[in-house]
Amino acid sequence: MPPAHAASFRSMMNPITADATAPGSLMSPPLPTLLVVDDTPANLSLMAGLLHQEYRVKLANSGARALDLAQREPPDLVLLDVMMPEMDGYAVCRHLKSDPRTRDVPVIFVTAMSQPDDETRGFECGAVDFIHKPISPPIVRARVRTHLQLKTWQDSLRRRSTGLELQLRQRLEEVERLRDTTLFVMVSLAEFRDEDTGNHVKRTQEYVRALAEYLAENPECMPGRTEPLDPSTIELIAKSAPLHDIGKVAIPDHILLKPGPLSEGEFTEMRKHPLHGWEMLRRAAQRMGGEQGFLSYAMQIARHHHERWDGTGYPDRLAGNAIPLSARLMAVADVYDALISRRPYKEPYPHAEAIQRIRDQAGRHFDPDVVRAALAQQERFLSIAATWRD
Template identity: 45%
Template sequence: MPIKDLRGCKVLVVDDSEANVDIMVDALGDDYDVSVAMDGHAALEAIYESPPDLILLDILMPGLDGYEVCRRLKAEATTAGIPVIFLTAMSEVGDKTRGFKLGAVDYITKPFEVLEVQARLKTHLSLVLASREQKQQNEILEEKVQERTRELLLTQDVIIHSLTTLCETRDDETGGHILRTQFYVDTLAKRLLSNSPYTGQLDLDMIRLFFKSAPLHDIGKVGVPDAILFKPGPLTQREFAIMQGHCELGRRTLENSEKLFLDKNIPSFLVHAKDIAHTHHERWDGSGYPRGLAGEEIPLSGRIMALADVYDALISKRAYKQPSTHDQAADIITQQIGSHFDPVLVEAFLAVQNEFQAIANRFADPEQKPPMPDSREWPPQNAKRQGPASP
């Protein structure tokens, strides 16, 4: 780095010898902003008041010696990064080692050559400026990454909102079901994160993606004919087979959306959405659909969604049934441990069932459709409550 780039750098010379100070000022004053201190206490006061870019520090001084001054500087976050070069007549290896252990970057032995001092200062100040420039570049890069992340989060929300709105056009009653199951999934996953055999498989970022993805679990129902989707009575075997197809259709729909909208170099949040849509009707014992997966073959997100979906279906009024109470729903879920549901998830559900009840009550009123959650607010606190669930 050219020396002209270093002009204006602040150098503090600390030495109790006026002769040494005069030599340093003469040698460095034309190139740098040089200040001086004649003892350790004065040096610390000057440094805290106006931190220099580099310190030339004598070791043998009355009061606070250079070692103690250096130790105090390195112990404080605001001054730890200032490079210290020791100036001393002490030339033993042990003396130098002690200085380096305290955090000094270099060691100049008295009597010193002016040209050597100038060369060493130039080297270390160049490193200081290079480090600052790198830090600035990193901050700029981090800001760009954050901006890109915000854009991706917005894109995710737009996709979720668009696809969920598509679901709601088929059924006016799905809004409350979407919000309730979203919060059930969040509550259950957080319980698993804090205390379960699956703790190591989860983190808050993943749970956040589960929360975002949950509204898309039934998106495949857009391909189910109205006569089947809204049938008030039991489905025939053929009709039920068509209804089962919504899992595969949901997976394909989300896969196509993923290909169209998302950056191919960034892992997609729709990976979880696809798993949820595709596997939320699988059963722990392998008797579910569409693939008959069993146990941990079923993605954890799908197992969580399955319990949340069934609970909400049980407590919700449908065209063909009255709602169950919470206790009735909890009993049914408990009876299906190891058959329909993962035993670990049922245990977690029972531990947080009061929260499930609160969520069901919170989003039970059929006042108006709730807004889609904002990526900046997770879980959303301003969602309006909504009515009964869809078939």
């Protein structure tokens, strides 16, 4: 290339921009940026002259140079030659589409190649259109304008979608906080009435979580299980577990706070607390739009955690798998913690003796599969008991 032409071409390779801050255009939006890529100086000069009055135009005479410019400052649209040395247009397009910074930038191939296979390959690379050489200035302007308008709409929709996702996430977080606050208030009410239990509700919550997670991770330990134990379900069951004795708020003080064994009549009254709790939660669920949702497991646990695997429990004398899994988990957690805890009428059992009593009741009081999970989680039970000891 002659020196004069080389100097002219070097100056042309700098971005060609319109003065967006000239008098009368201070409030105008910035001009869209076009990146024109072609290894032939005459073609670059032609495209620059055609487009620079309406757009900010950047020029690149190789694929590597184009990628460098695009990564530094992503353009709004790329006009890309196909047949270039070292890196052809298809390779450049694939690089642009694989980079998160430039994957949404529309690419129009400008090429003398006009076979259907050539266009198919270009569209497969991610191009949005083809302009065939020799170019027609009106067609170039029209295609560029059309695809910039499409990109503007797509960017707007993308921003709106991102904003809606953020709003939805914030609303869901608010609902989650409200749900947790509701559970906290209910649990606090139950604890306030039954002051001797100390950290019982927290320990049983964590025992239930440990049992559920073990069964979820070891499905072969409960081959007949049909109820879900995915992470979200386990979280709901664990958060509901502290409400297992919410019905005790309806039990008279002289029975609930009696510092000794209950009489037969008092025990009959105490046995009503599962139905009291279920009814409270049922009414709360109705006020919140139905029983489905985070209170459904709380209702199962409150009503059925005193059922027995052999059908001799209360209040409904359910047996086996008819007892909801959440309640079967709670039954083991509740009895284990009652055994290892001090009460006005009993001293705490050592862990080994408590676990043996649980083991002895497998198939009678407790679901044998849940008992096996408890045996496998003994170290975790000990850790929970130590962390939340009274």
